[in-house]
Amino acid sequence: MSEEKKFNLTTAQAYETAGTKYILTEEDKANSKFGKLVFEFPQERNEVVAEGDPEDFVVKPQAYFRGASQIPGSEFNQSYQIFVKPFFLDRVQHRHVKDEFLVFLGASFPNVFDFDAKIEFTLGKGDEAETYIIDKPTIIRIPAGVYHCPLNFKEVNKPVLFLATLFTPMFGGVYDLPDGKTMEMYYNGPVPCKYNPDKKCDTCGKCLQETWEK
Ligand SMILES: [Zn+2]
Numbered sequence: 332m333s334e335e336k337k338f339n340l341t342t343a344q345a346y347e348t349a350g351t352k353y354i355l356t357e358e359d360k361a362n363s364k365f366g367k368l369v370f371e372f373p374q375e376r377n378e379v380v381a382e383g384d385p386e387d388f389v390v391k392p393q394a395y396f397r398g399a400s401q402i403p404g405s406e407f408n409q410s411y412q413i414f415v416k417p418f419f420l421d422r423v424q425h426r427h428v429k430d431e432f433l434v435f436l437g438a439s440f441p442n443v444f445d446f447d448a449k450i451e452f453t454l455g456k457g458d459e460a461e462t463y464i465i466d467k468p469t470i471i472r473i474p475a476g477v478y479h480c481p482l483n484f485k486e487v488n489k490p491v492l493f494l495a496t497l498f499t500p501m502f503g504g505v506y507d508l509p510d511g512k513t514m515e516m517y518y519n520g521p522v523p524c525k526y527n528p529d530k531k532c533d534t535c536g537k538c539l540q541e542t543w544e545k
Pocket residue numbers: 425426427431479504
């Protein structure tokens with residue numbers, strides 16, 4: 332057996348748990364070295380996607396990790412939504428500059444395999460498009476540049492935990508316009524601007540340049 336394999340993790344941990352203890356206050360975070368890496372989820376309410384859509388398809392409040400605007404330097408963002416009713420979430424085909432992963436799990440906790448829903452999701456565009464019916468706990472990788480959607484939660488008989496993870500500092504996608512041009516669109520939720528809390532984030536991207544180090 333090599334030296335490394337004999338290393339005793341239990342003993343090692345005992346030496347590593349020393350140090351100052353912090354409660355998650357803004358003041359503590361400002362005075363600490365690593366405080367910017369610890370972030371308390373704010374409670375968010377969904378903003379209705381389209382006129383006339385029902386608001387109660389998803390449980391309120393929701394948690395989202397909004398990426399680099401919340402933990403500086405983050406190269407990913409993630410949603411944690413629990414769907415309780417059918418909903419046509421994403422109608423418009425698009426792609427991303429980095430990989431995206433979609434996770435569908437049962438939300439009748441604690442058993443995430445207790446799943447009773449039917450969700451349709453399309454990967455690819457035009458002739459190569461493929462539509463998948465998700466009726467079991469599933470994870471889907473969408474490589475950078477690959478067209479995808481629509482995403483339609485057609486039947487939701489039991490709550491579904493939906494996580495969308497995108498490896499960019501802020502959520503956003505690239506959309507094809509009818510005139511052949513493309514448009515990048517960003518969305519950062521109803522969070523306040525980092526520099527002016529009276530203002531809603533307008534996805535200007537200024538805070539994405541910050542680092543977590545002091
Ligand atoms: Zn996407």
